[in-house]
Amino acid sequence: MNQIQSVLITGANAGLGREAARQLALRKGISKVYLACRNPTKAKAAKTALERETGRNIFEIVLMDVTDPVSVRAAVAELSTQIDAVILNAGGTGGQNPNSLTSDGVTNIFATNVLGHVVLVDALLERQLVTSTILYAGSEAARGIPKMGMHRPDLSDGTVDEFKSIADGSKFGPEGDPMQTYGYAKLTATLWMGAMARQHPHIRFVTMSPGGTAGTAGFDDLPLMKRIVFKHVGGVLMPLFGMMHSVEAGAKRYLDGLLNPEFKTGHFYASQIGYPTGPVVDQANIDGTLSDITTQDNAQQALRQFA
Template sequence: MKPIQSVMITGANAGLGREAARQLAMRNGIEKIYLACRNQEKADAAKAALEAETGKRIFEVIPMDVSSPMSVRAAVGKMAAPVDALILNAGGTGGKTPHALTQVGVTHIFAANVLGHVVLVDELLERQLITSTVLYAGSEAARGIPKMGVAKPDMRTSSTEEFVSIADGSKFGPKADPLDIYGTIKLTAAMWMGAMARQHPHIRFVTMSPGGTTGTNGMDDLPFLKKVFFKYVGGTLMPLFGMMHSVETGAKRYVEGLLNDRFESGHFYASREGSPTGPVVDQAKIDASLANTQFQDNAFQAVRRFAA
């Protein structure tokens, strides 16, 4: 594996992205960290705080809204030097209008979690601006977490058309719960990553779930009662039952997935079966369909329809 000296992190101004930036800055050999964020003011504040906390002046803000392919392409167009590694961390539950369609025909929740990252990787590869590793923030929701009431995604055929229906929201309808959609979207991305690993063998493509993590901002746009439960009540109680862990622990998964070559390209790593915390394992050992290359290629073909 090529030594990693520079890293770009999407959604890096808060939560897991910011903590991953802090942890990477403390690793020997990391010389540059790009904070790709949609809000300039929050990004600048995060940069200043990270410099104060780490004593390093290696952070640079890149304005980028991953829910907008135009914003992503504009940001990459301004890059003067390649980056060794990329952490695709930005996402969430799609804002106030998760089911609304963007100009390219995907839902807001799909755009934020998947499409913008697909465009980002494509642009970096086309311009030869990525040299080593792409890490996508997966989720145990992609194979279900029964203990937390998160059902396994209802995939009937895993055809290209079914993955298209996930992207444009027609699989779910306009009143579906964003939390129910989230796992299916994360599954789509994990399958896309598997296809990318086979198509670009010179780059590592690792899907790594940060696990059930307290204090993240991904739930901020949920309905009030659900937000209160997942961010505050659940964030206090669930760690006591081993159902959540700290942001530091979640971000450490990113860092290890990025820097430790025992995590193989094309594989999806997350917690053991039935849990959102604890040691990570290859998820194909839990659900063999995750390693199905035809399903992976179908997901790839589906997202290509919107990323062109």
């Protein structure tokens, strides 16, 4: 594995992505941080602010909309140098119409959290542009957070068809609760990462949850009342009960997973059962489904039918 000197971060203009970029720039040995963003104005503002805050001119904008595979492939085609590591951070609850289908046949929430990142990783690997580590922003929602109203995703049999029904939303119907379908999307991506780790042993594939993070942009697209509860009321009360921590703490988890080789390829690390904060542990010790090879391969095979 090469020493990590350059990192590309999706969703890098705000929240966890921006904070991860800031923390990376303060690390010795990091010489380039690519800010993969879909909005050029916000990207430029983030780049300017990060340069001012860190005193380093190492940030480069890559225009990319992870909900649009065409945009992702075009962005990768423009890259001319190898990148050591990638943080697949972009995500959220799918905008105002999370259950509507994109032109690729997946729901908006699935496109945002999963499909675009699958396309990105495939394109980078095809051009041999990534040399060391790919880190996916997992979530405790993939194994359930009952105290936050997120039930454990219930796989009936973990077949290819079931994962396809998660991707296209038919498992949930047009009125599916985005807080629940979010967990299924994160679970599918986590399983895909496990399959990729076995198929590409020269690259580390680590899934790391940033945990319950106050101030993140991930829930900006929730309906008004849920957004108020999670971002404003929850942002004040949940940290008091150990249900949220700072964006700085969440981004540090990314850096730990990226730079510490003790976090093993193909594994999913997140908080201990019951809370989305605190020390991270290998989630396979909590839910054996996460390390089941057949289920991982089924998730990947389903994704290949959309990517």
